[in-house]
Amino acid sequence: MDERALHRLIGTIIDPERLADDCAVIPCGDLLAVASTDMLHETTDFPAGMTDWQVGWMAVAVTLSDIASMGATPGEVLLAVGLDRPERLFDIMEGARDCCAAFGAEIVGGDLDAHRELTIVSTGLGTVAPEHLVRRRGVRPNDVIAVTGPLGEAQAALAGYDRHRKELLEPQPRVAEGEVLGRAGVSAMMDISDGLALSLHDLLAVNDRGFAVETARLPLPAGVPEDEARELALYGGGDFELLFSAPPAIFPIPGVEAHIIGKVIPERVVLADGKPLERRGYLHEWSG
Ligand SMILES: Nc1ncnc2c1ncn2[C@@H]1O[C@H](COP(=O)(O)OP(=O)(O)O)[C@@H](O)[C@H]1O
Ligand SMILES: Cc1ncc(C[n+]2csc(CCOP(=O)(O)OP(=O)(O)O)c2C)c(N)n1
Ligand SMILES: [Mg+2]
Ligand SMILES: [Mg+2]
């Protein structure tokens, strides 16, 4: 059983449309509010050697990335910290504050608890004009698909390529890029928290068309042999680049490093170099 299967279960309890995006979308006067919450744990999310400042940074970065993926501007963050040791709190809060400051957000609240395993829940709020909101659903027949930067760097660091440790430990949410892409009129978007292949399958699940990726066009992690780099770029998680579809005419997009990696196709499948792409990546799983 993995988290996507459990999402289908949640969809029998709440409106499944609510599960179709990176953030909840909530009416807010003339604007829309977007909200995302993400839980991180020491054993699955905080690699050995990570500082507590980086723990705080990452906890906020993952949430701001979801806000960016809607084309929205982040505003407020609430941080709930389940602490194994109280002396970790100060550095964690500083890292969280610094990540907020770097992307125009502010910590406005949270919660504290004692917990055997360090566990952080970061909740972010943002706003966007309705005409600039971008959802996962929306790909159109003649669109291309693109990403905002190299894929597989975080996983490359976990595989021992130390030159990518900063990308693993201090992910940079594509906040400015998300806002520009929303205004530029991209048709669908999400962030790639769990790897490109899984993200393409997530997009497939809410669209009525498929995707054909050319692996030769993937922006790969530097300093990694090409075959391994391609594997990391397709299936590695933790990069937090944006994946979007858009009409070819909108490229280049000023202020956004956009790499076109493929196109939308009529068949509801995900292909890489013409062959079905495995639905595999960074998935939380339960045994039994
Ligand atoms: N336990 C839950 N109850 C209600 N909604 C949920 C739950 N878990 C996830 N969601 C919603 O499902 C959507 C997708 O979640 P998730 O796959 O975690 O996205 P992401 O990888 O972008 O964080 C989001 O809109 C999120 O709010
Ligand atoms: C041990 C370890 N593996 C991988 C990563 C890279 N990483 C950071 S967050 C993340 C995935 C996203 O986390 P998740 O809880 O799945 O959040 P969501 O997809 O809901 O945004 C990954 C793969 C890491 N930091 N540590
Ligand atoms: Mg996301
Ligand atoms: Mg999530």
Ligand SMILES: [Mg+2]
């Ligand atoms: Mg995930």
